[in-house]
Amino acid sequence: MIYNQWYIVLDSKEVKKEKITAVKRLGKDLLFWRDNSNQIHCVERRCAHRGADLALGKIVNDHVQCPFHGIEYDGSGRGVLIPSIGKNGMVRSNFKVKSYPVIEKGGFVFMWFGEEKDLPEIKWLEGIDETFNYSSLTDIWPVHYSRSIENQLDVSHLPFVHYNTIGRGGRTLVNGPIVEYKDGIINVWVNNVVDNGQKPLKPEEVKKEDCIGRLQFIFPNYWQNIINKDLRVVAAFVPIDDSNTIIYLRFYQRFLKVPLIRNLVTKISMPFNKKILNQDKRVVITQRPIKSELRMNENLYQGDLPIIIYRRVREELKKSSKEVSE
Ligand code: FES
Ligand SMILES: [Fe+2]
Numbered sequence: 273m274i275y276n277q278w279y280i281v282l283d284s285k286e287v288k289k290e291k292i293t294a295v296k297r298l299g300k301d302l303l304f305w306r307d308n309s310n311q312i313h314c315v316e317r318r319c320a321h322r323g324a325d326l327a328l329g330k331i332v333n334d335h336v337q338c339p340f341h342g343i344e345y346d347g348s349g350r351g352v353l354i355p356s357i358g359k360n361g362m363v364r365s366n367f368k369v370k371s372y373p374v375i376e377k378g379g380f381v382f383m384w385f386g387e388e389k390d391l392p393e394i395k396w397l398e399g400i401d402e403t404f405n406y407s408s409l410t411d412i413w414p415v416h417y418s419r420s421i422e423n424q425l426d427v428s429h430l431p432f433v434h435y436n437t438i439g440r441g442g443r444t445l446v447n448g449p450i451v452e453y454k455d456g457i458i459n460v461w462v463n464n465v466v467d468n469g470q471k472p473l474k475p476e477e478v479k480k481e482d483c484i485g486r487l488q489f490i491f492p493n494y495w496q497n498i499i500n501k502d503l504r505v506v507a508a509f510v511p512i513d514d515s516n517t518i519i520y521l522r523f524y525q526r527f528l529k530v531p532l533i534r535n536l537v538t539k540i541s542m543p544f545n546k547k548i549l550n551q552d553k554r555v556v557i558t559q560r561p562i563k564s565e566l567r568m569n570e571n572l573y574q575g576d577l578p579i580i581i582y583r584r585v586r587e588e589l590k591k592s593s594k595e596v597s598e
Pocket of ligand 2 (some may be wrong): 433
């Protein structure tokens, strides 16, 4: 995992008021809950007393209560009550569980994984706001999250993996693509064409206005396909652990103005999106090794430029945060 990053870890809807949501994310057993003021908290699940799983406990007065001996922890993971020493007893500071900063944005829960000082602002997907309406689905893939990200930056797989859906038309020749990286964001302009025997254009020969669409990826784990200004596919590639990823896929649209029809169309389109995702899954889960690296036994070509840039930046970010990583 890249350290010092805001990761999308859940859909906001998964965290309910005064209820425990227990999940594994980034290889850690975590527990989330929403307090009475709607603030989400995240702590690790192992009780500091004798190691019971807090996920079996409950939320009491905005605190999580261990199911074993009732110790209560607040949102910062600090033990605030040990019933056996009484409510006026002094709780020693070692009765604490690790907590993680959490922020909601765009209907996702972001978790800070890193050093807890001067946290940066969360970057958000260009152009997506509450004027859009969306439907969502999730799926679990038995791969490292880097593989699922690279798949969505891969512009040459379309006519093969998606030959009967979004890759129709046999545009096998990849011009460019144009890839730009700045401040944790990769943008890719796609220009795939039918092969008439011509040479593919170099990235610098491709014009942005000739491109059929743009992909935008934000480190460490979210992405959108900008089909046009009113139509987007968004995905978050959430690491469960080193070999499993949960994908949160959303289909956003706002070209229909009537809310009821808009909702309906957004919902109806989901089986199609699910089909496309399954076409990807079928192949990506067969890639070996399941985790990608900057230097590995693969042979890349010009059309893989977005993947090359992704690997390079990921490597740089991993290195630059190494000194402070655990
Ligand atoms: S193990 Fe949690 S209170 Fe004892
Ligand atoms: Fe795909």
